[in-house]
Amino acid sequence: MKCKNCGGPLDASQTQCPYCGVRHEIDLRGIKYTNQDLHTDMMCPRCKVPLNSISIGEGELITIERCEQCQGMFFNPGELEYVLVNSIPIVYTIDRERITALKREAAGNNRESRYIKCPACAELMNYINYKKESGVIVDWCKLHGLWLDGGELRQLLEWRKAGGMLKYEQNQSSFSKMPPPPSTRLQPQDSSRKPKMDLETYRRKDYNENDITGLIGNIISEILFRW
Numbered sequence: 001m002k003c004k005n006c007g008g009p010l011d012a013s014q015t016q017c018p019y020c021g022v023r024h025e026i027d028l029r030g031i032k033y034t035n036q037d038l039h040t041d042m043m044c045p046r047c048k049v050p051l052n053s054i055s056i057g058e059g060e061l062i063t064i065e066r067c068e069q070c071q072g073m074f075f076n077p078g079e080l081e082y083v084l085v086n087s088i089p090i091v092y093t094i095d096r097e098r099i100t101a102l103k104r105e106a107a108g109n110n111r112e113s114r115y116i117k118c119p120a121c122a123e124l125m126n127y128i129n130y131k132k133e134s135g136v137i138v139d140w141c142k143l144h145g146l147w148l149d150g151g152e153l154r155q156l157l158e159w160r161k162a163g164g165m166l167k168y169e170q171n172q173s174s175f176s177k178m179p180p181p182p183s184t185r186l187q188p189q190d191s192s193r194k195p196k197m198d199l200e201t202y203r204r205k206d207y208n209e210n211d212i213t214g215l216i217g218n219i220i221s222e223i224l225f226r227w
Contacts, residue, residue: 027153045116071150094163103135120144131168
């Protein structure tokens with residue numbers, strides 16, 4: 001792959017040419033979308049410029065907000081899942097080696113490690129590992145949705161294509177079928193059901209008569225019980 005501006009070699013995951021600085025579209029490659037050329041009231045949390053609206057899909061369209069400078073995107077709740085499922089609808093196998101490689105690649109990205117504000121409410125968003133095991137760290141507002149930096153949507157599409165989502169769903173299904181842990185709470189004892197004991201109990205043949213400490217302790221316990 002080559003830079004469209006200077007012709008320099010590019011890795012398929014690079015969103016910006018290291019030679020001339022021109023940004024390249026990789027997230028929406030192969031996805032049908034329409035740029036509405038409309039500036040929204042939302043600001044890019046990275047570049048501090050107005051976000052544009054784009055429509056994604058065929059038939060039933062969804063509208064997301066996108067920064068033309070850094071190519072980051074803001075998804076309302078459910079919209080990211082819609083894009084992932086409609087872009088790669090069916091996956092039957094899990095390529096564990098590919099998933100591991102994708103996680104390693106995501107971990108090696110030089111992501112800016114600072115909290116950013118939600119474009120919708122301007123509150124600081126939290127970091128989350130998407131679906132807990134994708135390795136792609138996204139910014140999450142619990143009320144308004146997810147912010148993905150440029151290149152992260154492509155990483156998630158590759159993760160889904162490798163069976164990452166299928167693996168996550170299988171793990172969730174296995175977890176939901178696990179029996180609940182046994183209760184460790186001590187139950188009150190019913191003294192009426194406690195067996196009667198007398199000194200003859202300690203004279204049974206299977207009792208260890210050399211265990212003097214145990215014998216004395218049991219006798220004391222029996223005396224206290226009778227009281």
